[in-house]
Amino acid sequence: MLTIGVIAIQGAVSEHVAALEKVSSGLNCKIETIKKKGIVSHCDGLVIPGGESTTISRLLRFEGIDKELLDNEHIPMLGTCAGLIILSSYQDKDVEGLGLMNMQVKRNAFGRQAESFELSLEVTVFDSPFDAIFIRAPAIKQVGNGIDILASVEDYGVAAQQGNKLALAFHPELSDDLRFHKYFLQLLDSSS
């Protein structure tokens, strides 16, 4: 039985849970939400949803979940929007990325709420474009060794993979297209 943990501190938690339930139906798979320490190490895969990176970063530290994520860096992880920032090595006065992926990112790279947009995105690992929803989205400025950019907007990377870690600048859980969640499930299979 596989357990997928969804960090449930703040943000699009229920949407990710619903998407994961859909893609894993029929498989022997349990979705668990994580608000406290003590669960991360039992998981076969982890999702860090979008929300406000300042809030998520502070509460990950307050709850001690940040250390657990670092101690269990072998687990496949999917970070979306704010989750992408948490997986990166981003640092500022309010947000501490965990450095689990070798990339430099920019917060709110595309502007404020009113500049949010939807885009038909070419993704290297899919045959047809993915309708991606960007809300005050971050972006990848630069990547290091061992990391592949799967999709780009302008000069920025907006989807990247490093081994069993997947980071997306947009919100795949808000669209009906479940290909990224399915892709993430495959990363779990190949790790276990």
Added chain:
Amino acid sequence: MQKGGVIMDVTTAEQAIIAEKAGAVAVMALHAVPADIRKAGGVARMADPLIVSQIIDAVSIPVMAKTRIGHFVEADILEALGVDMIDESEVLTPADDQFHIEKLHFTTPFVCGARDLGEALRRINEGAAMIRTKGEAGTGDVSEAVRHMHAIMGKIRELKGKSEQEINRVAREIDAPADLTAETAEMQRLPVVNFAAGGIATPADAALMMRMGADGVFVGSGIFKSEQPEVMAKAIVEAVNNFDDPKALAEISKGLGLPMKGLSIGQIPKEEILQTRGW
């Protein structure tokens, strides 16, 4: 993406930075917190755009600001300033007693207050992307927010298992669009996020609203009218994440200093009640 978070009222860039550091998911930029608006009386309007801009420049989290009910030009100005969400708010003096703002005409999303399901669905039909209970702002008395949350959630539960005809009848009774009422019945929740607001003053108040089914909370005067705003702000953020864990709430609630003094709803003359503004 504010779900599961705390949105805090602020009146200066310094306060906005305190809110951001505490873990707020957004700040609401105001010229005065509701407790002071209540005290000052007179006509309450949109905040000075200079203050709103200073707050936008000071923080990386979303900034919201309030427009008077029906005042679509204040809303235009707030959109031009680049605020991330506009609150069409009963805390300010209404500008129109017949029409709320046609929110679908704006790119910037709106949040609106509601006291019951009909009011919530009317606002959603006008284009509101987020609903909050009205509560009674600036009082530190959570009882009205509780009443409004009961009214909304209770009515949604009543819709469960009803036939299409029966749902249509309820929609007429509560003066709400039939399609949105049917959607709410089916989803067993509002079609947009539903936050609690109005009178939330302590971590326990915030957790109470989350336990009642709120998707997050607004804290107005409760932070910067408390004795130790930084401590209170952090504690309320932590309480919202731990709303269903009494032991954690007990720890979080220790030694926070005095919450805002407050004003119980029974002490307020009828003509000074804010929640009855709008319909």
